Amino acid sequence: MKATSIPEALATSTSTKASQQVRWILASLSLSMLLSSLGTSIANVGLPTLTHVFNASFQQVQWVVVAYLLAITTLIVSVGRLGDMMGRKRLLLAGIALFTVASALCGAAPTLNMLIAARALQGLGAAIMMALTMAFVGETVSKEKTGSAMGLLGTMSAVGTALGPSLGGILIAGIDWRAIFLINLPLGILSFFLARRYLPQDQQARNKADNKASARFDHIGTLLLALTLTAYALAMTLGRGHFGALNLALLLAAILGAALFILVETKVASPLIRPALFRDITLSTSLAMNTLVATVMMATMVVGPFYLSRSLALSDAMVGLVMSIGPVISACSGVIAGRIVDRMGAQATVATGLVAMVTGAFALALLPANLGITGYIIAIAILTPGYQLFQAANNTAVMQDIAPNQRGLISGMLNLSRNLGLITGATLMGAVFAYVTASSGIRAATPAAIATGMQITFIVAGVMLVMALGIAGTGRLLAKSNHTV
Template identity: 65%
Template sequence: MLLSSLASSIANIGLPTLAQAFSASFQSVQWVVLAYLLAITSLIVSVGRLGDLLGRRRLMLAGILVFTLASALCGLAPTLWLLIAARALQGLGAAIMMALTMALIGETVTKEKTGSAMGLLGTLSAIGTALGPTLGGVLIAGPGWRAIFLINLPLGLLALILAARHLPADRPVAQAERMRFDHLGTLLLALALTAYALAMTLGRGSFGLLNAALLVAAALGVGLFLRVESTAASPLIRLAMFRDSPLGASFVMSALVMTVMMATLVVGPFYLSTALGLDAARVGLAMSSGPIVSALTGVPAGRSVDRFGAPRMSITGLGIMAAGALILPVLPMSLGVLGYIAPLIVLTAGYALFQAANNTAVMADVRPDRRGVVSGLLNLSRNLGLITGASVMGSVFAFGAATTDISSAHPEAVAVGMHATFAVAAMLIVIALAIAIASQVLAPRLVTAKAGHEQGPSAG
C-alpha cells in the first residue's frame, strides 16, 4: 500500500523536470501520471478477481515483481513514450498490490481486528502520499529525476521478501474454477473505465466533443458489461451480491467521499496562493497538514471501528466531514491560513474514520473466494471519486470564480469559487450520510427477508 501511493504522488512533482529533460510539452508529460492512473483504474477489479482464482499470495508476489521491474524501466527510459509505457506497466503492478493487500487482510487478521488493520493501511497510504512530494524534491535536486523511479527498487525488493516470508499460503483452487475467468466482461469493463477516465482527464478542465464522445462510449460499455454479466456462467462481478447486502451503498459513499477529498487538492493550492497570498513553500506546508493528519489518525480510527462497530463509525466520520466541509470556506475569512488548516484537519480526520469503517464494513463479511474482486471494486470506487473530483470539482471552482483561467483570477473571485466548491462538497457528504443512515435502516430488513425466504420452502 505504501509503494503504490508513493509511486503515485512522487511522480507529480517531477513533471516540470521531465518536460525539460525530454523537451516535451506539459500535455505530453502529463501522460506519465495518467498512464499510471489509467492502468490502475481499468485493471484493479480484474486483477482482484484473478487473485481469487489463481491465489492471492502468488499473484501478489508477481505484482510486486512487475512493479519493481517496471520502476527500473521507468528510471532507465531513454525516451518519454518508453517512460509512459513503463509507467502503465508499473500501474498494473500497483493495481495488483492495492486490490490484494486489502483482500489479504481477511486471511491475516481476525475479524475483531479488521478495523485496526484497515486503519493501518489508511495510515500507510497517507504516509506514501505525504512523503512523495518531499522525497521527490530531494531526489530530483540530488541524483536527478531517474531516482524518483529507481528508489522503488530497494523498497520493492524488501516488499517482495516480506511478502514471500509472511503472507499465508493460497487456498487450493480447482482447475475448472481457474479456467472460468470472464474474459469478455473483463475487456468491456476495462474499456468502459478507460473511456470514463480519459473523458474526465483530457482537456485540462475544458469539456469538448471528444470528452462527450468518451462519456457516451463509457456509458455504452457499462451497459454492455451489465448485459454480459447477467448471462455469464462465471461473471467477473456477480450482480446479485448488490441486492443482498449494502455493498452498493458502500461503493457509492466511497466515491462521493473521495470526490470531496480531491476537491481539497484541486482547490486548495489556488485558494492559499491567490486568496490568502501564501508563497509556494507555505502552500506546501498548509497542504501537507491533510496527509499528516490522515497518517496520524488512521490507526486510532481503526481501533474505534473495532470497538464501536463499523456502521456507527461510518456515520460519525461522515458527520465530522460534513462539519469540516461547511466551515472550510468560512473560517479563513477571519482567521487566515489557520482558519483553512483547522477545518482541513477536521475534514481529514472524519475521512480517516469513514475510510476505516467503510473498508471494514465491506471486507469483514465477504466470502473468501470473492475478497479479491470486492477489494478491487472498493479501490475502483475510490479511484473513480478521485478522477471525478479532479474534473467536476475543478469545473465547479472555475464556474464559481466566473473565470476559465484561475491562475489570473482576483482573490475575491477565488474566494467565491471556494465557497461554491465546498457548498457542493458539503452537499455530496450529506448525500453520503443519508445513504449511510438508510443502509443501516434497511440492512436488518434485508437480512430478515433473506432469512425468511431461505426458511420458507423448508417450513412449507
C-alpha cells in the same frame, strides 16, 4: 509458584510464534499499501513543476495521475479474482516487481507521453498490490480484530499520502522531478523480500486453477470495463476545461459501455462482477459512499498544490510540507480509528467520519479565503481524520463477513469504487477547478481566480459528502427493514 507444564509451555511458544508471524505479515502488507498510496500522492505534488518542465497544460499533466489511477481501476477487480483463482502470494510478488520496474521507467522518461505510459504500467503493479493486500487480512486476522487491521492499513495509506507531498517537495527542490519516482526503488525491493519471506503460501489447488483459469476469466467483461472507464476519463479531461461535443460523445460512450458491461455480466457463465452482489445493501451502499468520499479526497490532492503554490505563493518544499499536515494527523489516528470501529461498530463510525468530512470540506471552501494558510490547515485537519474513520469502518463493514473464496473479488470491488472516486476527483473536480480559474490556461490564472476555483470546487465536494451521509442513513434504514421482514 505454580510450575508450567510442558503442554502449556509448548502452547505458549506456538502462540507467540503465531503472533510474531501475523505481525510480520501485517508489516509486509502495510508496506505494499504504503507504496501504492505513495505512487499517487508523490506525483500530485509534482504537477505544477511538470507543467513547466514539459511546457504542458494542467489537463495534459493531469494524465500523470490519471493514467496511474485508470490502470488501477480497470484491473483491480480482475486481479482480485485472479488472486482467488490462482493464488494470492505469487500474484502479489509479481505486482510488487512490476511496480518497482515501472518506477525506474518513470524516472528515466524523456517525454511527457513516455512518463504517462510508464505511470500506466506502474498502475498495473499497484492494482495487484491494492487488491490482494486487503484480501490477505481476512486470511491472517481474526474477525474481532478486523477493524484494527483495517485501521493499520489505513494508517499506512495515510503515511504514504503524507510522505508523498512532503518527500516529493523536498526531492523536487533538492534534486529533480525524476527523484520522486526513483525513490520507490529501494522500498519496492524491501517490500518484495518481506512478502516473499513472510506471507503464507497459497492454499488453492494450483494445478486445477491453472488449467481452468483462462476458461473462467471474464476477458470480455474486463475489456468492456477498461474501455468504459477510459472513455469516462477522456470525457472529463479533454477540452481544457470546456465540455464540448467530443466530451459529450465520450461520456455517452462511457454510459453505453457501462450498460453493455452490465448486460454482458448477466449473460456470461463466470462474470467479472456478478450483478446479484449489488442486492446486498451493505455492499452497495458502502461502494457508493466510497466513490463519493474518494472523489473529495482526490480533489484535495489535485487542487491543493495549485492553490498553495499559485494563490499563496509557497515554494515547492513548503507546498509539500503544508499538504502533509492532514495526512500526518490521519496517519496518527489510523490505528485508533480501527479500535473505535471494533468498539463502536462500523455503522456508527461511518456516520461519525462522514460528519467530520462534511465539516472539513465546507471549511476548505470558506476558511482559506479569510485566514489564508491557517484556514487551509484547520480545514484539512478536520477533513482527513474523518476520512480515516470512514475508511476503517467502511472496509470493516464489507470485509469481515466475506467468504474466503470471495475476499479477492470483494476487495477488488472496494478498491474499484475508491479508484472510480479518485478518477472523478482528478478529472471532473479538476475540470471544475480549471473552468472556474481560467479559460485561457491554468498557468495564466491570477491568484484571485485560483482562490475562487478552490472555493467552488470544495462547495461541490461538500455537497457530495452530504449525499454520502444520506446514503449511509438510507442504507441503515433499509438494512433494518430487511431484518424486520
